[in-house]
Amino acid sequence: MAVTDPKPMSRAAAIAYAICSPLSLIALVFLPVGRLEWKPGWFVAFLVAAFGASAVILARVNPSIYRARSRFQPGTKSWDLVLVALILPAIPLATFDARRMAWSSMPTAFVILGYALLGAGITLGTWAQAVNPFFEPGVRVQRERGQQVISKAPYAAVRHPGYAGALMIFAGLALSLASWWALIPAAWASLILIVRTKWEDDLLRNELEGYSEYAKRTRYRIFPQLW
Secondary structure, X not given: OOOOOOOOOOHHHHHHHHHHHHHHHHHHHHOOOOOOOOHHHHHHHHHHHHHHHHHHHHHHHOOOHHHHHOOOOOOXXXXXXXHHHOOOOHHHHHHHHXXXXXXXXXXXXXXXXHHHHHHHHHHHHXXXXXXXXXXXXXXXXXXXXXXXXXXXXXXXXXXXXHHHHHHHHHHHHHHHOOOOOOHHHHHHHHHHHHHHHHHHHHHXXXXXXXXXXXXXXXXXXXXXXXX
16 A cells, blocks of 8 residues: 655645744733733743744654644544544633732742743653654544554653643643643643543554554553553
8 A cells, every 4th residue: 555645734824824823822822811911921932932943853853744743634533623622721711810810829939840841741742753753633543654653762661752741731831821720721631631542542552553562562651650
């Protein structure tokens, strides 16, 4: 069977994506606040810089990742699209709390921890994508691409290092915005991601050749020595 990579985005779509992604992030942060001069909200500059550096690295070491991650590809499981949609509310609640309602009083040390978790999560996610050409936003088996099991680098320690990085980012978003209440949707998003991990793992065991053997060698899904 011939191997077929996903079609790349058009130039216009790529430009729109590059512009709209940071603008959407800014909107998620500042619309609940109602004003742009709220200084803590400009942690988005940190996110844009970190994800920008990640994009530059991936463009050099694994450029095909952009085709794979440019959109949800045909064959993505419908249950996965629902789970992804349920993850979105964490940032608006954090900014609504931290700026408008002032429900939280968080020590600076926890805010710094939030930034550290964001940086660590983005780094781990970048590493996972750098070594895995089959890293996609949706859950499916990529038969048209000749998907194979990836077992090197972070995948030698856990089966889903990208999800481990995402869990760090969820917690880091709440803490970096100084919102205890935002930890509730962050925990909700984390729970959904753990469910997604279990369902994806079951799918890969059943449909991806060699994955069951890999899972026996690499016992833990996300947390080494735990789960």
